[in-house]
Amino acid sequence: MAISKRVVLHFPPRLVEQPIIYQLVKDYNLVLNILKASVTPKEEGLMVLELSGAREDYDRGIQYLQETGVRIQSLGQNVMRNDARCTHCGACVVICPTGALALDPKTRMVNFYEDRCTACELCVLPCPPRAMEVHF
Template sequence: MSPRKIVLRFGPDISNKPVIYRLVKDYDLMVNIVKANVNPQKEGTMVLELTGEQYDRGLDYLRSCGVVVQDLTQEIVRNEEKCTSCGACTAICPTGALHIQRPEMIVCFNSDDCVVCQLCVRACPVKAMEVRL
């Protein structure tokens, strides 16, 4: 079974509970935290890759805790006609999905490594990075 990317959103009442630990321990799920913004007593967001036999039961558990679970349905695409390979997006990309290929000095994009944080969309001066739903 290949990993599925999901987004978790939760409120301050859940941010200090071990929900990810429970996914691993109780539901035998393999978790790869791709991106997280979690602070005690504040709202939190996580992007996860999740794999395992009890995937659906694990998601039901999260929902029962008050976690909003969404499939990662958006994707980032690079419009190669607009791109000037300035590299502004590569400096801001937290996963390295965007990088400069040397010695050609062109921007390369690996969508498999993208976590759809959309930082590149805001950083691109020519709007070559786009969100596709």
């Protein structure tokens, strides 16, 4: 049975220089579509992938990733904004790596573009009124 899932991968700095994604394709026959990638030598890497393939290959591929030390998050996990708490200060806009939280230059309100959110959760704790919430 073929499946297709979106996942967020966090690469610890020590893994950033290893060809892990290549192995996913070669050894596990997975088709991947890179939705977002931010990889810098010696820093934590972030990648959002759509992985497609046979169920068995997918499970083995995920197991391989876990064994290498990659942290995996499912995109079924959602970050949402509690609009009653958001004060639109804008502290989050330099934290969000994908531009999902961005200022409207006219109104100076913070817009939350859920389609750009990769649920990396980086915004959750730095938000001063704690308006960003993780829902499962």
